[in-house]
Amino acid sequence: MNTGNSSRRLFLLGSVSGLSSAWLALRWPAILAAQEHAQRAAESGQPAQFQIFSPEEAVEIEAVAAQMIPSDEGPGAREARVIYFIDRALMTFDVDKQLAYTQGLEDLQQKTLELFPVADRFSSLSSAQQIQLLTSIERTGFFELVRLHTIMGYLSHPDYGGNRNQAGWQLIGYENKMTYAPPFGYYDSEYNKGR
Secondary structure (H helix, E strand, C coil): CCCCHHHHHHHHHHHHCCCCHHHHHHHHHHHHHHHHHHHHHHHHCCCCCCCCCCHHHHHHHHHHHHHHCCCCCCCCCCCCCHHHHHHHHHHCCCHHHHHHHHHHHHHHHHHHHHHCCCCCCHHHCCHHHHHHHHHHHCCCHHHHHHHHHHHHHHHCCHHHCCCHHHHHHHHHCCCCCCCCCCCCCHHHHHHHHCC
């Protein structure tokens, strides 16, 4: 999981390509509601607070996300504050996934005690132990859900709660511009000649 910047970039790009436009179309009104909520929270000047997670649950989910996108040569999920994106997602466009997180956290705690009986929580494990545990659950729905939300939060617009200081965008080389100057390719160049 911690193999360097270029493989992390390929992983993120490959994962993002899996998001379907049908999912976006279905969730678009709720995504806009999440953006409005994030903007209101930012304008209030109050420090970000969790709406769904307790502080203890947030620490556990953040530890999972930090292993999925680790801090190595650049900021990872923890520095990008992906946990705030996930909390807002569960309050808005993915409200139906709250139960999956509740059950997933319980299962994570059980698996932690099963593999490491002296540990009290996943977040208290060493990095190597966390990776070992996550490897054992990587085919579960909970792992996939946290993975999806982590990637979304890492690459989403910062207004949605994650991608603090545009950490995800910097990793993939995305520039936050509203317009781009042509030519992008042959067809754009030819199209612009006729204008």
